[in-house]
Amino acid sequence: MSHWIIAPVVLPAILAPIIAFVMRYDISLARTASFAGTIALAAICFGLTVAAAGGETVSYELGNWPAPFGIVLVLDRLSAVMLLLTSVLALVVLVHAVATGWDARGRHFHALFQFQLMGIFGAFLTGDAFNLFVFFEVLLIASYGMMIHGGGKVRLQAGLQYVVMNLAGSTLFLFALGTLYAATGTLNIADLAQRVQGLPVEDAALVRAAAMMLMIVFAIKAALFPVQFWLPATYSNAPAPVAALFAIMTKVGAYAIIRVHTVVFGPDVPVLSGVVGDWLMPVALVTVAIGAVGVLGASRLMPLLSFSVIGSMGTMMVAVAAFTPATTAAALYYMVHSTLSAAALFLLADLVLARRNGDRLRAQLPTVQNGLFAALFFAGAIGMAGMPPLSGFLGKLLILDAMQATPQMTAAFVAILLGSLLTIVGFARAGSVLFWKSTGLAPAEPAPNPDDGEPQELADAPAPAGVMSVAPTVAALALLGGLAIFAGPVSAYLGAAADQLYDSSGYISAVMGQGTEG
Amino acid sequence: MELLVASAVGVLTASGVYLILRLRAFPVILGLALLSYAVNVFLFSTGRLAINAPPVLQAYGDASYSDPLPQALVLTAIVISFGMTAVLVMFALGAYLEAEDDSINMTETDETETTGKEGEA
Amino acid sequence: MMKRVFPHPLLSLALLLVWLGLVNKVTPGNVVLGAILGIAVPFVTGPYWPGRPMIGRPLRVVEYIFVVLWDIVVANFQVAAIILFKPEKNIRSAWVTVPIELTSPEAITVLAGTITMTPGTVSTMLSADSSAILVHCLHADDPEAVRDQIKRRYEWRLKEIFQ
Amino acid sequence: MITYALYFAFGCFGLGLLFNLWRIATGPENADRILALDTMVINIIALLILYGIWQGTTVYYEASMLVAMVGFVSTVAYCRFVLRGDIIE
Amino acid sequence: MELATDILISFFLVLAGIFGLVGSFGLVKLKDTMQRLHAPTKATTLGVGGVLIASMLYFLLVKGSLSFHELLITLFLFLTAPISAHFIAKTFVQARIKESDLPPTGREYGWSIHDDPPLVDDDRKPDE
Amino acid sequence: MTNGGSLLPIIALLPFLGALVPGLMIRAGRNACATFTAVPTIAALAMLGVLTPDVMAGEVLKAEIEWLPQLGLSASFFLDGLGLLFAFMILGVGLLITLYARFYLSGDDPMGQFYTYLLLFQGAMLGIVISDNILLLLIFWELTSLSSFLLIGYWKHLPEGRQGARMALAVTGSGGLAMIAGMLILGNIVGSYNLTDILAAGDVIRASDWYLPALILILLGAFTKSAQFPFHFWLPHAMAAPTPVSAYLHSATMVKAGVFLMARMWPALAGTDAWFYIVSITGLITMVLGALIALFKDDLKALLAFSTVSHLGLLTMLLGFGTEKAAIAAVFHIINHLTFKAALFMTAGIVDHETHTRDIKRLGGLAKFMPITALIGTVAALSMAGIPLFNGFLSKELMLEEAAHTAWYQNDWIVPALATLGALLSVAYSLRFIFHVFAGPARDDYPAHPHDPPFGMYAAPALLCVLVVAIGVLPGLAYPMVKVAAQAVTGQELNFYLKIWHGVTPALIMSIIAVVGGALLLGLHRPLARAWNAAPRPEAKAIFDALISALVRLSRGVTDGLHNGAISRYLAIFVVSTVGLVYVAFSGGTLSPPTREMLPVPPVVAVGYVLLIASALLVVLNHHNRFRALVLIGVIGLMISAGFVYLSAPDLALTQISVETVTIMLLLLALHFLPKTTPRESSVGLRLRDGVIAVAAGAGVAALAMVFLLRDFDPISDYHLANSYEGGGGTNVVNVILVDFRGYDTFGEIIVLGIAGLTIFALMEALLSGPAARRLRNTDYSRDRSRDRHPLMMVVATRAMLPIAVMVGVYIFLRGHNQPGGGFVAGLVISIALLMQYMASGFGWTQTRQRLEYHTMIGWGVLIAALTGVGAWLGGAPFLTSIYGYIKLPLIEKFGLGSAFAFDLGVFLTVLGAVMLMLYSLSRIARYAGETVNVEPMDYDPSGKRELKKPEGE
Numbered sequence A: 001m002s003h004w005i006i007a008p009v010v011l012p013a014i015l016a017p018i019i020a021f022v023m024r025y026d027i028s029l030a031r032t033a034s035f036a037g038t039i040a041l042a043a044i045c046f047g048l049t050v051a052a053a054g055g056e057t058v059s060y061e062l063g064n065w066p067a068p069f070g071i072v073l074v075l076d077r078l079s080a081v082m083l084l085l086t087s088v089l090a091l092v093v094l095v096h097a098v099a100t101g102w103d104a105r106g107r108h109f110h111a112l113f114q115f116q117l118m119g120i121f122g123a124f125l126t127g128d129a130f131n132l133f134v135f136f137e138v139l140l141i142a143s144y145g146m147m148i149h150g151g152g153k154v155r156l157q158a159g160l161q162y163v164v165m166n167l168a169g170s171t172l173f174l175f176a177l178g179t180l181y182a183a184t185g186t187l188n189i190a191d192l193a194q195r196v197q198g199l200p201v202e203d204a205a206l207v208r209a210a211a212m213m214l215m216i217v218f219a220i221k222a223a224l225f226p227v228q229f230w231l232p233a234t235y236s237n238a239p240a241p242v243a244a245l246f247a248i249m250t251k252v253g254a255y256a257i258i259r260v261h262t263v264v265f266g267p268d269v270p271v272l273s274g275v276v277g278d279w280l281m282p283v284a285l286v287t288v289a290i291g292a293v294g295v296l297g298a299s300r301l302m303p304l305l306s307f308s309v310i311g312s313m314g315t316m317m318v319a320v321a322a323f324t325p326a327t328t329a330a331a332l333y334y335m336v337h338s339t340l341s342a343a344a345l346f347l348l349a350d351l352v353l354a355r356r357n358g359d360r361l362r363a364q365l366p367t368v369q370n371g372l373f374a375a376l377f378f379a380g381a382i383g384m385a386g387m388p389p390l391s392g393f394l395g396k397l398l399i400l401d402a403m404q405a406t407p408q409m410t411a412a413f414v415a416i417l418l419g420s421l422l423t424i425v426g427f428a429r430a431g432s433v434l435f436w437k438s439t440g441l442a443p444a445e446p447a448p449n450p451d452d453g454e455p456q457e458l459a460d461a462p463a464p465a466g467v468m469s470v471a472p473t474v475a476a477l478a479l480l481g482g483l484a485i486f487a488g489p490v491s492a493y494l495g496a497a498a499d500q501l502y503d504s505s506g507y508i509s510a511v512m513g514q515g516t517e518g
Numbered sequence B: 001m002e003l004l005v006a007s008a009v010g011v012l013t014a015s016g017v018y019l020i021l022r023l024r025a026f027p028v029i030l031g032l033a034l035l036s037y038a039v040n041v042f043l044f045s046t047g048r049l050a051i052n053a054p055p056v057l058q059a060y061g062d063a064s065y066s067d068p069l070p071q072a073l074v075l076t077a078i079v080i081s082f083g084m085t086a087v088l089v090m091f092a093l094g095a096y097l098e099a100e101d102d103s104i105n106m107t108e109t110d111e112t113e114t115t116g117k118e119g120e121a
Numbered sequence C: 001m002m003k004r005v006f007p008h009p010l011l012s013l014a015l016l017l018v019w020l021g022l023v024n025k026v027t028p029g030n031v032v033l034g035a036i037l038g039i040a041v042p043f044v045t046g047p048y049w050p051g052r053p054m055i056g057r058p059l060r061v062v063e064y065i066f067v068v069l070w071d072i073v074v075a076n077f078q079v080a081a082i083i084l085f086k087p088e089k090n091i092r093s094a095w096v097t098v099p100i101e102l103t104s105p106e107a108i109t110v111l112a113g114t115i116t117m118t119p120g121t122v123s124t125m126l127s128a129d130s131s132a133i134l135v136h137c138l139h140a141d142d143p144e145a146v147r148d149q150i151k152r153r154y155e156w157r158l159k160e161i162f163q
Numbered sequence D: 001m002i003t004y005a006l007y008f009a010f011g012c013f014g015l016g017l018l019f020n021l022w023r024i025a026t027g028p029e030n031a032d033r034i035l036a037l038d039t040m041v042i043n044i045i046a047l048l049i050l051y052g053i054w055q056g057t058t059v060y061y062e063a064s065m066l067v068a069m070v071g072f073v074s075t076v077a078y079c080r081f082v083l084r085g086d087i088i089e
Numbered sequence E: 001m002e003l004a005t006d007i008l009i010s011f012f013l014v015l016a017g018i019f020g021l022v023g024s025f026g027l028v029k030l031k032d033t034m035q036r037l038h039a040p041t042k043a044t045t046l047g048v049g050g051v052l053i054a055s056m057l058y059f060l061l062v063k064g065s066l067s068f069h070e071l072l073i074t075l076f077l078f079l080t081a082p083i084s085a086h087f088i089a090k091t092f093v094q095a096r097i098k099e100s101d102l103p104p105t106g107r108e109y110g111w112s113i114h115d116d117p118p119l120v121d122d123d124r125k126p127d128e
Numbered sequence F: 001m002t003n004g005g006s007l008l009p010i011i012a013l014l015p016f017l018g019a020l021v022p023g024l025m026i027r028a029g030r031n032a033c034a035t036f037t038a039v040p041t042i043a044a045l046a047m048l049g050v051l052t053p054d055v056m057a058g059e060v061l062k063a064e065i066e067w068l069p070q071l072g073l074s075a076s077f078f079l080d081g082l083g084l085l086f087a088f089m090i091l092g093v094g095l096l097i098t099l100y101a102r103f104y105l106s107g108d109d110p111m112g113q114f115y116t117y118l119l120l121f122q123g124a125m126l127g128i129v130i131s132d133n134i135l136l137l138l139i140f141w142e143l144t145s146l147s148s149f150l151l152i153g154y155w156k157h158l159p160e161g162r163q164g165a166r167m168a169l170a171v172t173g174s175g176g177l178a179m180i181a182g183m184l185i186l187g188n189i190v191g192s193y194n195l196t197d198i199l200a201a202g203d204v205i206r207a208s209d210w211y212l213p214a215l216i217l218i219l220l221g222a223f224t225k226s227a228q229f230p231f232h233f234w235l236p237h238a239m240a241a242p243t244p245v246s247a248y249l250h251s252a253t254m255v256k257a258g259v260f261l262m263a264r265m266w267p268a269l270a271g272t273d274a275w276f277y278i279v280s281i282t283g284l285i286t287m288v289l290g291a292l293i294a295l296f297k298d299d300l301k302a303l304l305a306f307s308t309v310s311h312l313g314l315l316t317m318l319l320g321f322g323t324e325k326a327a328i329a330a331v332f333h334i335i336n337h338l339t340f341k342a343a344l345f346m347t348a349g350i351v352d353h354e355t356h357t358r359d360i361k362r363l364g365g366l367a368k369f370m371p372i373t374a375l376i377g378t379v380a381a382l383s384m385a386g387i388p389l390f391n392g393f394l395s396k397e398l399m400l401e402e403a404a405h406t407a408w409y410q411n412d413w414i415v416p417a418l419a420t421l422g423a424l425l426s427v428a429y430s431l432r433f434i435f436h437v438f439a440g441p442a443r444d445d446y447p448a449h450p451h452d453p454p455f456g457m458y459a460a461p462a463l464l465c466v467l468v469v470a471i472g473v474l475p476g477l478a479y480p481m482v483k484v485a486a487q488a489v490t491g492q493e494l495n496f497y498l499k500i501w502h503g504v505t506p507a508l509i510m511s512i513i514a515v516v517g518g519a520l521l522l523g524l525h526r527p528l529a530r531a532w533n534a535a536p537r538p539e540a541k542a543i544f545d546a547l548i549s550a551l552v553r554l555s556r557g558v559t560d561g562l563h564n565g566a567i568s569r570y571l572a573i574f575v576v577s578t579v580g581l582v583y584v585a586f587s588g589g590t591l592s593p594p595t596r597e598m599l600p601v602p603p604v605v606a607v608g609y610v611l612l613i614a615s616a617l618l619v620v621l622n623h624h625n626r627f628r629a630l631v632l633i634g635v636i637g638l639m640i641s642a643g644f645v646y647l648s649a650p651d652l653a654l655t656q657i658s659v660e661t662v663t664i665m666l667l668l669l670a671l672h673f674l675p676k677t678t679p680r681e682s683s684v685g686l687r688l689r690d691g692v693i694a695v696a697a698g699a700g701v702a703a704l705a706m707v708f709l710l711r712d713f714d715p716i717s718d719y720h721l722a723n724s725y726e727g728g729g730g731t732n733v734v735n736v737i738l739v740d741f742r743g744y745d746t747f748g749e750i751i752v753l754g755i756a757g758l759t760i761f762a763l764m765e766a767l768l769s770g771p772a773a774r775r776l777r778n779t780d781y782s783r784d785r786s787r788d789r790h791p792l793m794m795v796v797a798t799r800a801m802l803p804i805a806v807m808v809g810v811y812i813f814l815r816g817h818n819q820p821g822g823g824f825v826a827g828l829v830i831s832i833a834l835l836m837q838y839m840a841s842g843f844g845w846t847q848t849r850q851r852l853e854y855h856t857m858i859g860w861g862v863l864i865a866a867l868t869g870v871g872a873w874l875g876g877a878p879f880l881t882s883i884y885g886y887i888k889l890p891l892i893e894k895f896g897l898g899s900a901f902a903f904d905l906g907v908f909l910t911v912l913g914a915v916m917l918m919l920y921s922l923s924r925i926a927r928y929a930g931e932t933v934n935v936e937p938m939d940y941d942p943s944g945k946r947e948l949k950k951p952e953g954e
């Protein structure tokens, strides 16, 4: 059996402590190691994606214990895609963090970064429900550290709320897992699927409760209504590269919903009728609305971006909630897109805000490279709002097209399209104030709002962003372009991934097939 | 016994929930601690209850054992929640020291400090 | 050299015994392991115990233990009687200052501990220069007598043990 | 006979726990509460050992030993907090 | 013989129970915090001590295995209980008892919670 | 695919590639930039020229490149008559605009940007007209919105520019989104997004239930883009753009996209009553209204803008009629409107450029100063007015003829009457353009002295005027183009003539009425304008702005109201929705009857239960006194540990009690700096609400637990019990699960701890370098403290306790695999022992004697655990596969040793390191707050055996 499947977890797990404890006084050494590791991870994840393309679901039995008694890792197309997406995003974010010097503004950035990756990879790979909890916690606690990297009052307050919300979520996760184990006697996802499918109807209540709790847990991570409240403050106050990396964190929640609620609590499992299917769709629709309204109503840049993330999660989850292979495939494409576009915008916001006073949406004297930033913002906004020529438009078309075969078509159309409109208007207002209106201010003019207490001019004129600082933003945007151009093959892969998901027998036999001797 | 365990979980949960809805960081921490007790006992009890049957294998006789798996899970959960609580406490302390206010709710909607003014490295 | 390897030889021996007590089984393997640990653990914890207490007369130690144990038993009954049967208003508590001549921290600690462990008296604190113990008596008609008994029964013996 | 003696001892220490609870609930001093908790720890140790005798197993002894150790440490910590504020200086 | 064993073990159990209960009862009955501090010593000494002895005897005489664990627990308790009491007492004294209400130390320095310790390089202690 | 078709993707791509040119060329100078910008356009035109004969011969050229087959999206292009006509218009006018803009833009304007935007826009427009896939068309459609946003907002320092751009984007963007829905529905009806397929499936479409929604949605897109009533208001505000933009977007191209789309979709969508009434009514209203407003606009460009609205209405109306003749008229008018309107815009631009004003009231008599411009303007305006011998006349006649034969709801006269009115108004404003700008007496108060511009600037409008006259005189010139385009629109073979004289037709009479009436109206302009300006009328921009800002305010209100930073409320919502949803889910299923008996409850256990419950409630009641609450938490932990012992979980008991202690230590360390009490802030109502929520949650959880506690199940753990000893080499099954069966969980768990340590350390460092550090320094935490920091007794007891505790730790570690214990508990025990040491002798003294570094310990722990797992690879086994064996040494009984042991060692080190690093971090903060470093292990050593060694480091 190939051990490569565990490499995305083990490599950062080994690298991180070395960075943290051996290289902690030498930032350049830490940077080198972090880069080397992240590049290697990207290569490994790419290899795994290629390996998974064939359609075979691979199970890796940790400790050589047969499923369902030990923990298994499962690699299928979906998990491979998630790995690849994460590693690419990580690389982009890492370059930014290093080029802008963010990584040196606090301790242990690179170690936490690697641990963060480890947690995310672990969550995508695991085939065990409780192990999913463990890796959720790994990625969460690393994200706590990343979130408050650099410190600061508001960031700490927001970080505190972030931790509290997630601890509440983790508690619910455990309640859910407990109920699940109490009802089925197992933790392995494939085994759960089998047992849930064979569950007598008169014993459904517990499993139904567990399925609902799990959905809420994942909904917190995915920032779905009504548990999305944590996201704006968190993303707005996280260091921008971290916020960019967090773009994948909401997807972990979405991934978990996709995984668990197709393989285990699939829509065709009779005892679960009405548990998730009936709720996820309205929830996703409201999430779209909250995101869009938030974008339009935002008076600051970071919340605007944060709400756009919520909106994009809603859009994606609308497709997920329809639970058909076609909508899921569309959702996956949109997910890849929204991850990268959110990252691009947060990275760009970092470049811009480093040269402005605060992120309030109001005109200030034009900063250096105003034109460049305006262009990048325009591109990023196009990406996020789902306008052509970037991949968001195709993603949206895919979702809407796939939704036509579902009963919720009208609602989905209205929500997604109206949401897009508000998002477009919101971004247009923001961009025009940030980058255009500023050009109307004469440099000699005094502050237009002298009594709001904030100095209009920075003490030192900020330096222009170097090539390496801008490169990650550009790269993320370029990836959106690439995703659009190669939409065909990408979509084919994701479509195959979705088909694989809905044919859970492949997953189950891959995991359980080898473990019959127990 | 089952009733006692279930109701204890319930009371711990209720107390924890009440406390996490308070307005200061410290009671919220206490509430989360209570919730963590509650969920640990809950998780533990999913293996059903047994008296004097610790899952430590005995060489002779066919003893009965309580379900070891939930116990292992609870151990993991305890450790994790310990780490989380520690971080939480530190965050609360940090937030208090920075803001001189231990309200858990963010009162000011300050400008984001996301980006320092340090410029480029 | 010896001091580095065996910072506390007595301690090492005690730890070997502790180990055998813990594993609850005396086998060659356990003895070897206990011995190794008995040497290794003080080596690790040694820095926290910079001075070595001198135990002068081991027999006195045994004697002291039995004296204290006896006192504990007796005092337990006395105090139980006070708690159970003495009306609240008749309980006359008192503070007693016990000046001490002992200078070894270990000796002072054992003395204070002994005072506390014998029911009826609690050593509350030392003076700032550790030259007196403040003792609280649950019920003492004659505080002077309590002080004298402490000095006579315990301090004197301890002085001999920790020369 | 041992069984009845055990019942008796269980009863005594159990009742003792309730007394401790009373003191912890009513105080009034911090010292009273710490004291009650400390006593509670001792009663629990006794109960654990009694339970070991009752079940004829030594598997629970480590628990008692650990309770003894951590009970002490937390009592000191509580006291140091009241006395000095900072428990580790 | 068996009866003697039973009686012996039961005796210690009953003794332990009584003193354990008295210790905790004292917590409720005694009116003054300082007085209450005396109570747990009984639970510690004869209370737990009795249980431990009973346990050792039980395993030795009934189960036929010698157990040292009880001794270790005893050792622990005897080492720690005075320190606990010491701290709790100080906690109370510091909070509720005025310095003037305590008897004087009769020495150069006051009680430790009120007075700073002598300086390390204090000339008054010329024993280097 | 014919040979020619393969050029189509290249033609479509050229402008986009060309958009890179200006950026590269701008450094070479403005002339070079403009010249090279023209190259791709010329190249595309040339290729188009190559394809023209085929298209004129009736061939439809096609090219298809697969793109996203899952969606039915392909990069498919086709070129038929309609596409060819529009492509020529787009490229041809684009070329003229490129030339014109070179002279129009000032030296301050970033010309490179302008040309880039222009080419992007050109490419998008071109894409629309040659797309053979409606999704591809949608892409180009949205691209026109985006690129026009950039063009309109080109003068970004002007608020009108920004606002106009945003308005255009909002209006056309929303239409575009509606169109997306419509197109998707359309594709769904047909089963293909291929335009050719859709156009061939008109009957299917019109018969579908989804026809009307699709039609309305698509028309929304077309109407917004083509500024049809009531979406007409954005167009005038887009005039804030530089005039070349207006000339290009708002005469020739973008606004025609809507018209194009209606023409394109004609075979698929037209021919129903719905189409007829919606489209023609909208068009007619727009035509009349636009013309009316145009008449009273004093801004030259606004006048032209509303005239454009009016003419777009005319075109829409024609397409709405749905007849072949109307289609011919529409196509012809598209060409004509392009020629005269582009020329007029450019003329307006020249006037603005030379006189520095566009206000008609400040103009007049310009013919004297700028005769060439005046000539061009007059010719174009006469064409717009529909005067014979100019091309506008011809198509207007066709329009009037069609109108004369059209009835609405059996009413014969309303359409002709309104059409005539529109034409009349059109004559009026056209004549006003001539008479109020160029004719009349010369003035001496122009803001700048006017004169004709250089040739380069008037060349483009002049060329267009030549076309105006040429077609006007010889309509046959346009015939082939009109024919082939109209055939493409209708999908029919058409035979017709374009001529100047049709005899005395109703149209001619209507025309005469229009011209005469228009002239009269102009004569009455002054009083009419006064009345117009006095009359109340809705100001579209104000309404739009108010609408948007109300929407923004509402959004802000909703957002800030929901996300108000009150996590207490977030959590309340979370708990309430969880309880509610889980209840719904649970009660949607059923339960089999209980299968388990309840276990009896001995009295002592009941006492423990009472203590637990009472303490939990007391925590709630006493939580305002934080210290008291912590003591009570201690009781709860103790009771739960005891409960674990009773319920056969000794490992849990050990872990719980030790974790509990460390946690309380951490809380106490933190509480030192926090307020010691919690103020009573929540109202009674709020507390009641929270109480209800809490009780609901508690009851729910309890019920859930009760349900499963009374029912049997079939757990996988039988396997663990059965295989623990044989396969895992241990008798403590819980430990074997932890280090072997589920060692991977444990691996994750120690990493959580390690990260916790790191995070806390990092945060501590951040705090001590920020404002918190100052605050710490300036706060006196030492009031009312006991004066003994390190009491002698404690120190001595610790000296004896520490080695024993370490022994216990080692013991618990070593036995863990077979008896309760293990690396985790051992790590905690040692931590607690060290903690005791820290408490006794203080942080500073102890730390300097610390031989192990906590950072390193965590690192080693994680590494050992990971490497133990990786070691299995050497044997070809998966990660974390354990090996186990027995070792026999002389004199010593054999003992077992396994890799799980090494793994547990990793756990042990990580736990120890993490806990100590956490405490270290908190102590650092305390030290920063003014605690002094103690040099001695105890406050005072009466024996004089003091250590005089100064601690190293800090």
Ligand code: NA
Binding pocket: C115, C116, C117, C118, C119, C120, C121, C122, E038, E041
């Ligand atoms: Na005493």
Ligand code: NA
Binding pocket: C114, C115, C116, C117, C118, C119, C120, C121, C122, C123
């Ligand atoms: Na005493």
